[in-house]
Amino acid sequence: MNRLAEKIAIVTGAGSGQGKAAALGMAAEGARVVAADVNEAGLAELSSAAEKIVxxxxxxxxxxxxxxxxxxxxxxxxxxxxxxxxxxYLRAAPLLETTDDMFDGMINVNLKGVFYGCKFGVPALQRSGGGSIVNWGSVNSMVAEPDISAYTATKGAVLMLTKSVAVEFAKDNIRANCICPGAVRTPMVESFFDEGFFADMAEQRKYQPLGMGTPEQIADVAIFLASDESRLMTGSAVVVDGGYTAL
Known part of the structure; x- marks a missing residue:
């Protein structure tokens, strides 16, 4: 507890899934958290769940x-x-069926959103004497799957953006790392599988040896990367995939 005492944090995508778990976990570790999303209903639930969250x-x-x-x-x-x-943001489709709207949506949220978070976050971190950036990549930052080529392209770009930020701003005591989750049960991932898949652990383990992850498991790693415990880590791809990429 209190690994993030006195820290001020922003969490985007906090209205559901991994972002929500990260915001709650950060607050539980003592951080003051500004939780951001377009999902106002999800934000309302957060604000009533933890007094350290705005x-x-x-x-x-x-x-x-x-x-x-x-x-x-x-x-x-x-x-x-x-x-x-x-x-x-994820919209699955074969390459030849991926529309401009689908592609633009993933570029805008997955890549531009991270770029803007770094661009506007870095000056504030500089004013604070340094800090930690944690960007959400994916196992698809490193490995490909069929029918999500546009999504994979954005997540690969996020990893390289993270490395570039890490190198450029190390002089300012700013660290940047990319957390790369595997399959985690969130509303976005649920669009890939039917309910039977989630009920069948043996089937999940064919896909990911340790089984489907939870948002809280990813949040635990994000908290580590946000904390001073990871103070010698920057520019890293931190894979949290239950063995997916080991297959």
Whole structure:
């Protein structure tokens, strides 16, 4: 407990899934958290669940809203120490059936959202004397699967963006790492599988040897990357995939 005491953090994509678990976990470890999402109903649940969480609606694909999110955080709490860029968007389709709208949606949220989080988060972290950026990649930052080529392209880009930020801002005591989850039961992942898959652990283990992950398991790793316990880590792809990429 209190591994993040006195830390001020932003978590995007906090209205559900891994972002929600990360926001709650950060608050439980003592951080003051600004939880951001376009999902206002999800944010309302968060704000009533933990007194250390403040919510703000934000579309991560819009530069002006991300800039305003960082400004809001500094005005409210006086600093920013941790930036968790978790917001994600997935639309599965074979390459030849991927529409411009589908592709643009994933570029805007998965890549632009992380880019803006870094672009506007870094100056605030500099003003705080350094800090930690945790970007959400995926196992698809490193390995491909059929029917999600556009998604895979965005997640590969997030990993290289993270490495670039890590190298550029190490001089400012700013660390940037990319958490790369495997299959985690969230509303987004549920669109891939029927309910029978989730009920059948043996079937899950064919896909991911340790079985389907939970948002809380990913949040635990994100908290480690946000904390001073990972102070010598930067530019890393931290794979949390239950053995998926070992197959």
């Amino acid at each position: 919510t703000k609606r934000c579309d991560v694909s819009r530069a002006e809203e991300m800039e305003a999110l960082v400004a809001f955080t500094e005005e409210r709490f006086g600093a920013l120490h941790v930036m968790l860029n978790c917001a994600g």
